[in-house]
Amino acid sequence: MQEGVHMIQINKKEVDIGHFPDGTLLLKEKLTTAQAGGREEVEIRWNYENNEELLAVYFLTKHIRAAGFDNIVLNMPYIPNARQDRVKNEEDVFTLKYFAEMINSLAFREVRVLDAHSNVSLALIDRVKQDTPQKYIEKVILEIEKNTGRKPLMFYPDEGAGKRYSGMIALPYCFGIKKRDWNTGEIKGLSVAGEIGLVEGSDVLIVDDICSFGGTFIRSAEALAALGAENIYLFVSHCEEAVLKGKLCACSHIKQIYTTDSIFRERGNAKIKVFELENER
Numbered sequence: 001m002q003e004g005v006h007m008i009q010i011n012k013k014e015v016d017i018g019h020f021p022d023g024t025l026l027l028k029e030k031l032t033t034a035q036a037g038g039r040e041e042v043e044i045r046w047n048y049e050n051n052e053e054l055l056a057v058y059f060l061t062k063h064i065r066a067a068g069f070d071n072i073v074l075n076m077p078y079i080p081n082a083r084q085d086r087v088k089n090e091e092d093v094f095t096l097k098y099f100a101e102m103i104n105s106l107a108f109r110e111v112r113v114l115d116a117h118s119n120v121s122l123a124l125i126d127r128v129k130q131d132t133p134q135k136y137i138e139k140v141i142l143e144i145e146k147n148t149g150r151k152p153l154m155f156y157p158d159e160g161a162g163k164r165y166s167g168m169i170a171l172p173y174c175f176g177i178k179k180r181d182w183n184t185g186e187i188k189g190l191s192v193a194g195e196i197g198l199v200e201g202s203d204v205l206i207v208d209d210i211c212s213f214g215g216t217f218i219r220s221a222e223a224l225a226a227l228g229a230e231n232i233y234l235f236v237s238h239c240e241e242a243v244l245k246g247k248l249c250a251c252s253h254i255k256q257i258y259t260t261d262s263i264f265r266e267r268g269n270a271k272i273k274v275f276e277l278e279n280e281r
Helices: 052-066 095-104 119-124 134-148 159-165 215-226 241-245
Strands: 008-010 017-019 025-027 041-046 071-075 110-114 128-131 153-156 173-180 187-194 203-211 231-239 254-260 272-275
Touching (some): 008 052, 025 052, 041 052, 052 071, 095 119, 119 128, 134 203, 134 231, 134 254, 153 159, 159 173, 173 215, 187 215, 203 215, 215 254
Parallel strands (some): 041 071, 071 110, 110 128, 153 203, 203 231, 254 272
Antiparallel strands (some): 008 041, 173 187
């Protein structure tokens, strides 16, 4: 595991996740009122890495409640299974729905998330509160302005992202129109709409919620470069480590990638700058 926030913390203290010889979880956690900050409130911070952690969160929450703590908050910046927010065929398993049911069964006082992939996630999780990535996007804008002497033009890869982020960031923007194969989900092409006349000679900041291999952003950067964009940057709230296996980091059109440590652990790639998430509570 790389430096940064550990996968599961209770009141900012790392939980040691061990295993018995048969592979089942071995967990130890002792809480006192003093450890709970005198408020008898317990915060579980879960920076997702794998599905086994869900079982650990379940066991730990049950253990904490059995110890007499009922005021428990789950801080879960990234929502696992959020991509499976709908089913198209009978054989599709609605994993997001069943994940949410498992979280809801633990009756957290509040569930904190960052920039959910879709509103379906927010609708399925009880007592959820969403934090926006605005402060991190603004940090990127300030860094770009410091380096170039001007604010960037914003670019959102689709209309949904445009509606989501343009209300946070009061800067001119363009957005993408994707050409998708709806059978495979593969993006076949992308065109630029909006204030296209501002692209030529501009620095452009692409913003979206999540990145896997980065195909959408490569296509976005290519389309922007073709319109004359000078420097292109990318911010995503959640960056899967699959990005390191794709072609995004090698894309010559994108100068710098920014993300948070919600799910990205790697610190060895100079092209990716990682912001440590701040506790909003």
